[in-house]
Amino acid sequence: MAEDAIVVDHLSKTYGSGDRAIRALVDVDLSIRSGTVFGLLGPNGAGKTTLIKALTGITEITAGDARVAGYNIRTQPMEAKARIGWVAAEVILDDDFTARENLWLQAKLQSLKGWESRADDLLAYFSLADRADDKVSHFSTGMRKKLEIALALLHQPRVIFMDEPTMGLDVSTRRMLWDIVTQVRKEFDVTVLLTTHYIEEADALCERIAIIDHGRILAEGTPSELKARVSGDIVQLETAEAVDPTLFASIAGVQEARPQGNDWMIRVGSSEAFLPQLFRRIQSDQIRKISVEKPSLETVFLDITGRRIGDDEPIRDVRRFYAQMQRARR
Ligand SMILES: Nc1ncnc2c1ncn2[C@@H]1O[C@H](COP(=O)(O)OP(=O)(O)OP(=O)(O)O)[C@@H](O)[C@H]1O
Ligand SMILES: [Mg+2]
Numbered sequence: 001m002a003e004d005a006i007v008v009d010h011l012s013k014t015y016g017s018g019d020r021a022i023r024a025l026v027d028v029d030l031s032i033r034s035g036t037v038f039g040l041l042g043p044n045g046a047g048k049t050t051l052i053k054a055l056t057g058i059t060e061i062t063a064g065d066a067r068v069a070g071y072n073i074r075t076q077p078m079e080a081k082a083r084i085g086w087v088a089a090e091v092i093l094d095d096d097f098t099a100r101e102n103l104w105l106q107a108k109l110q111s112l113k114g115w116e117s118r119a120d121d122l123l124a125y126f127s128l129a130d131r132a133d134d135k136v137s138h139f140s141t142g143m144r145k146k147l148e149i150a151l152a153l154l155h156q157p158r159v160i161f162m163d164e165p166t167m168g169l170d171v172s173t174r175r176m177l178w179d180i181v182t183q184v185r186k187e188f189d190v191t192v193l194l195t196t197h198y199i200e201e202a203d204a205l206c207e208r209i210a211i212i213d214h215g216r217i218l219a220e221g222t223p224s225e226l227k228a229r230v231s232g233d234i235v236q237l238e239t240a241e242a243v244d245p246t247l248f249a250s251i252a253g254v255q256e257a258r259p260q261g262n263d264w265m266i267r268v269g270s271s272e273a274f275l276p277q278l279f280r281r282i283q284s285d286q287i288r289k290i291s292v293e294k295p296s297l298e299t300v301f302l303d304i305t306g307r308r309i310g311d312d313e314p315i316r317d318v319r320r321f322y323a324q325m326q327r328a329r330r
Pocket of ligand 2: 048049050089163
């Protein structure tokens with residue numbers, strides 16, 4: 001059987017030292033099978049980009065070890081890097097260059113030889129051939145993303161890292177990109193490690209997912225394995241006044257009730273059985289808000305971390321981000 005494309009072994013990364021030390025990754029273990037799409041799902045600051053930077057050799061690791069495409073990233077960094085493609089979350093295209101010139105620049109940066117026919121194939125594959133000599137500043141967001149992936153594939157890597165490839169994209173462009181990632185994985189026979197904080201993206205795209213929060217991998221498995229971890233439904237309840245916690249304990253089928261101020265997250269065997277009992281015990285004018293969620297990756301995340309993945313996150317808009325980058329360049 002082929003060796004796993006990525007093996008991460010007790011990897012830790014701490015930025016800074018002393019009081020100001022930030023433990024961005026804590027004892028991370030992962031094995032990612034060759035030829036799969038693997039998703040790293042976590043909120044802002046979870047350590048996703050740091051893991052990619054560690055595995056691509058951009059940042060030094062503090063402890064532990066890792067192998068990518070069969071090469072040790074500490075002792076064989078050049079061999080590993082030659083087999084890695086990287087689609088960064090930040091803008092990497094030069095707007096003043098055409099698509100073909102961006103590919104040329106990439107080839108120069110990597111000292112590639114005989115890259116021209118590969119570049120033509122990639123431009124054709126991503127339906128960019130007729131726009132190859134247009135400046136990238138005239139490209140749509142979807143076209144830019146395709147070109148970024150083409151750049152990452154130019155040197156025929158074995159493993160591709162994609163850091164939030166669909167961040168801020170509209171729904172239709174995001175879905176187009178999901179198809180592209182799936183096709184690229186097959187067509188170019190690569191292993192893809194992508195990061196995301198879109199739960200539905202991890203669910204739709206990835207064969208396996210690791211949930212990461214505060215630098216730690218909290219769970220790992222196929223989407224259905226992860227969903228199977230959460231038994232029962234989650235009822236979110238907001239009340240006008242504080243509720244005596246023993247009230248929930250007295251209802252049959254309640255597995256757990258976690259307070260969050262006047263809000264409660266109540267895990268129950270079946271919401272259909274729970275709700276009538278709740279309404280018998282609590283005045284209806286006490287209930288400000290109530291919602292029921294069936295098991296999903298969203299409830300898995302909620303169950304594991306006690307929060308929703310999108311809580312407290314600023315809305316990030318990739319178009320605004322591109323515009324800022326363009327202004328900064330002028
Ligand atoms: N160069 C750096 N120096 C110091 N701290 C850093 C550096 N880069 C990241 N961090 C910290 O490490 C932690 C993990 O950051 P990281 O960028 O890996 O998160 P992330 O999961 O990619 O988040 P996001 O979804 O916002 O991109 C954060 O607390 C961050 O502030
Ligand atoms: Mg990041």
